Amino acid sequence: MRHLQLVGWLAVAVVLCALAIPWFLWGDSRTVAGIPLWLWWHIGWMGLTSVVFWLFSRHAWGLGIEPGGATQAGNMAAKTETDAGGDQP
Amino acid sequence: MTLTLQLGIIVGYLILALAIGLVAYRLADRTAEDFYLASRTFGTIVLLFTTFATLLSAFTFFAGPNVAYQQGPEWVLVMGLMDGIIFAILWYVIGYKQWLLGQNHGYVTLGEMLGDRFGSTWFRGLVAGISLVWLFPYVMLQQVGAGTALTALTEGAIPYWAGAGLITAFMILYVVLAGMRGIAWTDTLQGAFMLVVTWVAMLWLLAVVGGPTSATAALEAEAAQHLALGSDHYTPQWMLSTAITIGFGVAMFPQVNQRFFAAGSRTVLKRSFALWPILCVLLFVPSFLIGAWARGLDVTIPEGGNVLPIVLAEYTPVWFAALVIAGAMAAMMSSSDSMLLSGSSYFTRDLYRPVLESRSDIQSISSRREDLVARVGVVVFATASFLVSLVNPATLFELGDAAFSGFAQLALPVLVALYWRGTTRAGMTAGILASQAFYLASLFTAVVPSTYAGWTAGLVGMGLGLVVTVVVSLVTMPAADEQRALYFDGLRSD
Numbered sequence: 252m253r254h255l256q257l258v259g260w261l262a263v264a265v266v267l268c269a270l271a272i273p274w275f276l277w278g279d280s281r282t283v284a285g286i287p288l289w290l291w292w293h294i295g296w297m298g299l300t301s302v303v304f305w306l307f308s309r310h311a312w313g314l315g316i317e318p319g320g321a322t323q324a325g326n327m328a329a330k331t332e333t334d335a336g337g338d339q340p
Numbered sequence: 341m342t343l344t345l346q347l348g349i350i351v352g353y354l355i356l357a358l359a360i361g362l363v364a365y366r367l368a369d370r371t372a373e374d375f376y377l378a379s380r381t382f383g384t385i386v387l388l389f390t391t392f393a394t395l396l397s398a399f400t401f402f403a404g405p406n407v408a409y410q411q412g413p414e415w416v417l418v419m420g421l422m423d424g425i426i427f428a429i430l431w432y433v434i435g436y437k438q439w440l441l442g443q444n445h446g447y448v449t450l451g452e453m454l455g456d457r458f459g460s461t462w463f464r465g466l467v468a469g470i471s472l473v474w475l476f477p478y479v480m481l482q483q484v485g486a487g488t489a490l491t492a493l494t495e496g497a498i499p500y501w502a503g504a505g506l507i508t509a510f511m512i513l514y515v516v517l518a519g520m521r522g523i524a525w526t527d528t529l530q531g532a533f534m535l536v537v538t539w540v541a542m543l544w545l546l547a548v549v550g551g552p553t554s555a556t557a558a559l560e561a562e563a564a565q566h567l568a569l570g571s572d573h574y575t576p577q578w579m580l581s582t583a584i585t586i587g588f589g590v591a592m593f594p595q596v597n598q599r600f601f602a603a604g605s606r607t608v609l610k611r612s613f614a615l616w617p618i619l620c621v622l623l624f625v626p627s628f629l630i631g632a633w634a635r636g637l638d639v640t641i642p643e644g645g646n647v648l649p650i651v652l653a654e655y656t657p658v659w660f661a662a663l664v665i666a667g668a669m670a671a672m673m674s675s676s677d678s679m680l681l682s683g684s685s686y687f688t689r690d691l692y693r694p695v696l697e698s699r700s701d702i703q704s705i706s707s708r709r710e711d712l713v714a715r716v717g718v719v720v721f722a723t724a725s726f727l728v729s730l731v732n733p734a735t736l737f738e739l740g741d742a743a744f745s746g747f748a749q750l751a752l753p754v755l756v757a758l759y760w761r762g763t764t765r766a767g768m769t770a771g772i773l774a775s776q777a778f779y780l781a782s783l784f785t786a787v788v789p790s791t792y793a794g795w796t797a798g799l800v801g802m803g804l805g806l807v808v809t810v811v812v813s814l815v816t817m818p819a820a821d822e823q824r825a826l827y828f829d830g831l832r833s834d
Contacts, residue, residue, distance in 0.1 A: 264429050267425055267429075268421065268425055268426060268429070271417065271420055271421040271424070271425050272417045272418075272421060272579060273569070274576070276569050277569055277570050277576075278568050278569060278570055279568060279569055280564070280567040280568035280569075282556055282567060284552060284553065285551065285552025285553035285554075285555060285556040285557075286552060286556070286629075287413075287567050287569070289417075289569040290413065290416065290417075290625070293416065293417050293420055293621070294621055294625060296420075297420055297424055297425075297617045297618065297620070297621040298617075298618060298621075300424065300425055300428075300617040301614055301615065301616075301617045301618045304428065304613055304614040304616070304617065305614035307432075307614075308610035308611070308613055308614050309610075312436075312606070312610055315433075315759075316436055316437050316440065316831065317440070317831055318828075318829070318830075318831060
């Protein structure tokens, strides 16, 4: 479950990075209200990123770092991982 | 009139900063941890704005708008990706883990954290040494910048050496007095000021020229290619290389990396992390748009001149333009003082102290003594970079310009160490040395090319460092004194 969650959030991080620049508008010079369309996309994307980061901090903070991983509101019954349990990714 | 006003505002800022420094000094414990990290007590606003002001200062005011003027505003995308998103993700991936380790083991510098894990004072010194090699010329660049700006502002009345000397003397006094707490407080004022002033500047300009639509129409008439995304200058490879190397580089910049240790609580880190992308875009958009729109307006920018002050002088009242310029200079200083403090901590904690403690007659250094040494370290570091800045060796300028990519070479080995138990000291040492050597060679020799099908040597070097770290770790055994479980077991914040 934690592994799936980790892969999911990693994918979200990659998508957030990949589309901060709207590659699909390459060469496009349309403007809306005096601002290039590609810049509007970027502004909206940064806003979306903040919302996603906030969701991550609420629901998955600690994932991949703290033993026991993501916790709700920071209260967790952390179980100590042993060396034999394998590396955290 | 303008001159008196600008000098008045700069002096006013210096006095305000000193007053804040004095309050911080009264509150401070006489320990190195308090001096360097304000005893790990930062709240959300202070952490957010001190990181913001340290990271985004003179470049956002001067170089950024200049690039937007000449090449189009696409820089804003690179800035948003590297600072707003990549750096924020590293804030969690590297920063949160560093914060937890700092809380548990009392680390103050990156070198300390790595030195403990890999059981080697020598390795700790290597990391600190490499960081100082890149930081030193970068501090020098700020001194040169501030000195040159003061000379230009006073039309030569204050010669360059006196301007740079004045700024250095002020910074020494301020940093020695205020430490991290005072620096963070002035940064907070500075960050809020930068944000407000850029927005007022943009709205003022738009009010005069008749709104964004007419400003853009003027730009289209003058340089239509600036509106289209991408150009010969802004290629996808270049944009990605720049965003990735600078984003990772920033996380290893001592003055930024050290702030990872300074948060007061986990909640502070969470809130700062979520607010960060919004804060970045709020600053970048107005600043870069002013630069781009200036291209269509009726202003002449002389060769090597800065766009923002010229546009503001043309379209806003004298007092406002003066305020922005003085603010930009103060912003330059607010970055330098953080660099100075961090440089001193790397020097004192990772190079000076281990040498002293290795002597058999000195077992450990008292915290008061270390606090004193830390302050002396600031004086030594600032004076040395000032003296070198008087000579202006070109090589050091190149190093300063290349500092971001130089720091970026450290980021991937550090990430590997933080998340993979199999990392060995030999792997880390080989990875760090190989990528540093490769990157330096690409800067200073013709043997190693500086681009690879459009991708920069900085990015290729990062990949090389990653591969060497992993491969050498796989084929070597950990040294006996390595603590492989240090970054994994018992790591929690409460």
